[in-house]
Amino acid sequence: VKAPVASSVAARPRVEPRALAAALWPPACLALGLVLLAAALDLFASDVLVRAGTVMFVNLTLVVGLYVFSGNSGVLSLCHVGFMAIGAYVGSILTIRPALKASLWTDMPGFLSWVLDTSVSPLPALLIAGAVAALVAWAASVPLCRLGGLQAAVASLAVLIIIYTFLVQTDAVTRGTAGVIGVTRWTTLANACAVACVAVLVAYAYQRTSSGRRLRASREDADAARVIGVSVSRERRRAFVLGAFMAGVAGFLYAHFLLTFGPNAFYFGLTFTTVAMLVIGGFKSLSGAVVGVVFVSALTELLRRIEVEGLGPVSALETPGLTEVVLAACLLAVLIRRPDGITGGREPTVGWLRGRVGALRRLAPARGGGR
């Protein structure tokens, strides 16, 4: 009984040119905007800004991964930064030169020693990093995606702490708090932008699949979705794993940008930043995720300058912290004043679509319209 009901929910819309254009417009808008931003940074910006821009695209890949799960399901995940860490470690263990690896990992357990002799080029390593993160996420999703609301948030926090504890304590494999050094630079502005654009396109494609639509239906009303035959936990798991893949890829990018990193790069601090980006932009739409990342990155860069150089009457600060304080205040203000974030859960089509729908309605009032 279940299957036909579910498939009717997911009925594929007929492909008409206009519908196709409507479908391609938002991701094209977003990707074009990102490419233009990267080009502008590349042409006109200082080295410092280019670095900030690169980090922004890395964060964008991560936040889009978080959005794929949390945005579509309405369930908060606090552990995607942990999957990012897994991608970072796996990716750099694969790409570091074998000669250097032998000296960095002297206690590598026997069953993993083959890793030290292999050398993988960046692009396959990026995919493997994402895949391993997705695999761990798949295991974690078994308990996590059965929970909802607050309990899911708490359990995902537990997953983050477990991953962090593992990274800190398993010196033989992760080098513990000493961290990983000697990673080769791969994440340029162009590479980071390209990967982020792919992530945006994949995320948009996903949310338009029948699976993505079922998940979004369950976000609005989980019980109603179950009644019409949606397996909420299965749809959540798919999005969770896809999002974790993106987070793992973001980890690969971040590691090949930082070149030296430890487990602390992937803990509460970054978790807070990514949640803030998603919520400030508007967690219900992909453009919310993108706008949030761009907005928060710009704000962060501005505040960092104030921290370092001072601004007018404000003198340079001895210790960092201003960025987080202001970001926290922004997040609070958004939660209180505008809970759906800057974009209010809309995709960039809406103004355009609304015009279309309005025109259609004027022509044929009975047919109505809507997405």
Place this chain on the structure above:
Amino acid sequence: MTDLLQSAVDTLSIGGLFAIIALALALLFSVMNLMNFAYGELIMVGGYTMYFTRDLPWPAMVVATILAVIAASVLLERVAFRPLRGAEPLTLLISSFAVSIGLQNAARMLAGANPKGLEPFPALNDVIVVGGVRILTLDLVIIGTTVAVLVGMIYLLERTDLGMMLRASAESFDNARLTGIPANRIIVSAFVITGVLAGIVALLIVARNGTVTPTIGQVPLLIAFVGAVIGGMHSLAGAAIGGFVLGAATNVLDTTLPGSLQVYTELFAFAGVILLLLVRPQGLVPARRAVR
């Protein structure tokens, strides 16, 4: 045997501290669905107040600390939580997460990231010997204070009008309002009470550690929080017991597990939490009311 007794005293004192924090978290959660991540930062506020008043006589320091934490607690309610009253629990959680990170970094900006050392109660570092067992006076004071606080909380909740209103609100906030219980007063008083508790915990933890850092509240909060979830966030007693058991258990595991496993204590604790959330989402001690 004497070793065992010494570590038992140690375990009791740690467990007691976590029980107080877990109780406070459960109280806030029951009354307004707030999973308060920023509670650890109230402990931090208390710690820094102690640091800045360390030259005053100790009773003045204790009073100043508790007053400062109450003020911080009530201020947070006004600024960060009252505007969100009635919002989804998840929204409140994100809000308290923001407050937590904001306060930690504000402390880092104002007081520096380095630990500030202080010895608030030098007299408590004496060791007394009871039947061959060497016991730190501080541990006894912590245990005594914990017992006093828990008894005081039971008295307050069971025997006073305020306690009855608090319990009624914890069981069903809307119904409590219908019977004429003043909502604002109840919520503010819950923040005052949990503020007092945070102040006491700050005094004891700083006396134990001897230092204050911007992140002093983070680990105690996480452990107590998990303990409260295990015990049951809707049951004040359950949460306190959960906090005590988890605090004590991590201490026991730290001392008894073989070294190679010891480092994974937190890993096992949090894996257990996930399992428990699956099997008993309401915690080991369920609420006395019907569950949605």
